[in-house]
Amino acid sequence: MTEMSLDEAAEMIKDGSLISLSGNLLFRIPAAFVRELARQEKKDLRVMKTAGGYDVDLLCGLGCVKEVIAGFVSFEVFGLAKNFRKAVEEGRVKYSENTCYSVIAALRAAAYGIPFMPIADISRSYFVKERGFKFVENPYGGGKVLTVPAIKPDYAILHVQKADEDGNALIYGPWFEDVLMARAAKNIILTAEMIVPTEELRREIDAVWIPKLKVKAVVEVRNGAYPGACPPYYDMDFEMMEKYANLDEEELKSHIWEVRP
Amino acid sequence: MNLLERANYMISAMARLLKDADSAFMGVASFLPFLAIAVTKRLYNPDLVWYSIVGFNPNPYRMPMSTVHPLIAEYCDAKLQLAEIFDISARGELDVVFLAGAQIDSRGYLNNSHIYINGKRLQFPGGAGGALLHATAKRPIVWQGKHDPRIFVREAQRITAAGKPYRVFTPLCIFRLDRELGRLVTDSIHPWSSYEEIKEKTGFEVNDAPTTPEPSDEEIEIIQELDPKGIRQLVLQ
Incomplete structure (x- = not known):
């Protein structure tokens, strides 16, 4: 069985792992999974993404990250990613700055099996x-x-709309780099808004581009992208994002326990 | 003139620049470019190919709070994945790209990485897709919602994206790149500003220039229809 709980899935991530995160800015981000990583006090993670937002910022702010490999980290209309900035400015996090295009190229090389x-x-x-x-x-x-x-993530962490209990999954709307990440990574962990019977997923086979291969865990997490958006189910929570963008250090520490899962 | 009216001037000028464009791409937090492309497609250049991060040729009925919102994809002609945007530009098939710069220098280079002030690092978000797009799109249009000497500098400390901008939009004026001089020159000055003000607030030499033309009623009507709540003024605050 690949289906498990959120904390069991997060326990698979060892300190120092290279993880790539799904979505873009505040869209279809694995926010609940990232909060669980922080609750488990992971250390020295290397985080990879073309354009990060809440997810990268939160991990940086709570001391889970050693390196960020990205082209952009910000909250778009909600302003700058304060915790990410501070961590980089103070030298706690190494920002291996790229452009989105070179992050994609590194993932493509890994996905194609070439150096x-x-x-x-x-x-x-x-x-x-x-x-x-x-x-x-x-x-x-x-x-x-x-x-x-090539950069080959240890784990691609993808939040998707639907998966079955074996880890086959569909994505509605833009994939961003998620399908590429799934090809490039050694292992995949899925959080899904809904776990549905395999027969139901097959009826939407045109959207199912994540096969169960390499999927080590699948977790049903309603609102798993919150406070980010997961169209077509929900938009970002504007109020919470505005609040998040202005949390101080202590408030950030309690944020991950207050916002569940 | 209030911020909404100022935004309208900038959007109108951007839209008119796109009259002969083949294609245009806008990325994140690009409210002015979003509205400019929409205005051009309705009034001047219906065949303009509009690339967005979430789809090919959106036909939005309103502007969402994010210019990469999947909502934009609801009425697209076809799907388009983010990686493809870069491939399109690398192939030389992208005409106009809208790029923002935390710092913009006299050569038209952008710094979205970081600066050091008295030895202290000030971190910017990174240049997103800018490095590739500025270098490979035919006509990069750069924009910035503020105009001061820390933003418009002679030489950026870091070059995140190098390219030759077609125009640079600021809340005070429009620059263009003089290819012979190899630096930005003032192309027009918005009616609420002046040569003196731009001289004072720009970190490199500037010249006097004519006044930016006012937006038409038709343009304003479309802008208002797509952005009734005035999201566009956020970038000028």
Whole structure:
């Protein structure tokens, strides 16, 4: 059985793991899972995502993170990700800054089973050197090509709308990098708004792009993206996000116990 | 002039720039570009291809509180995944991209990474897709909701995204890149500002320029219809 409780699933994540998180900014983020990671006081996590929001910020603010690999971390209309900023400014978290495109390239290389991915020339951006991205000679002629090394997450943590108890899952609406992450990662943990019978999931087979392979845990978590949005079921909680954006350190610590799951 | 009216000026000028554009993409927190693209598609350039993070050619009836909201995808012509946007631009198929810069320098380069003030690091969110899009889209349009000398600097401490902007929109004026000089020059000045004010609030040399034309009633009507609550003024606060 792959179906289990949220705390059992979070226990699979060891300190120091490289995890990639689903969704984008405040959309379909694995918020409940991330809160559980914080409640279990994980340490030294390496967190990967193209554009993080509440999820990355919360883990940074509660001391769970060693490194963030991302192109952007912010709350869009709710302002800047205060805890992420502070952690980076004080040197508690290393921000391995990328652009969304190079995060995708690193995941693509891992998904394709190859060591690196050639990308368009973005070498005038300062982080290219800082990340150590290297040019190689195009073996077919035409000069040099910039490359990005593969990054293979230990776990892709995906919040989806529906899954079955074995871990087959569908995503409604934009995938963002989630299907790619699922291909790239060694293991997958799913939280789902609903766990439905396999026959029911099959009726929507056109949306089922996460097969049970590599899925180590599936957890039913209603409102699992809260205070983020999980369309078509619910929008973000504007009031809670505004409140969250202004929590002080002590309030952040109690936030993860007050907001359940 | 209140913030809504100022936003309307900026949106109108952006919309008119898109009259001959083939395609345009806007990313996160891009309320002014969102409305500009919508206005252009209705009034000037119905064939403009509108790329969003959540779908291809949205036909929104209103602007949500996020410009990457899946709600935008409800009336798209086709699906589009985020990664594809970058591929489209890398292939050279993206005409206009709207990019924001926490810091914008005289060369049109953007710093969305961080700065050091007296040895203390001040962290920005990161440049999202900007590094690739600024470098590969044909006509990047840069915008910023504030105008002061800490934002408009001669040379950014960090270059997050390098490219040649087609225009740079600020709440006081519009810059364009003079390719011979290799730096931004003032293209027009909004009617509530002046050459003196821009000179005072810009970290590089600026010139006098004509006044930005006013938005038409038709443009304002569409802006108002899509954004009745005035979300657009948030970026100017």
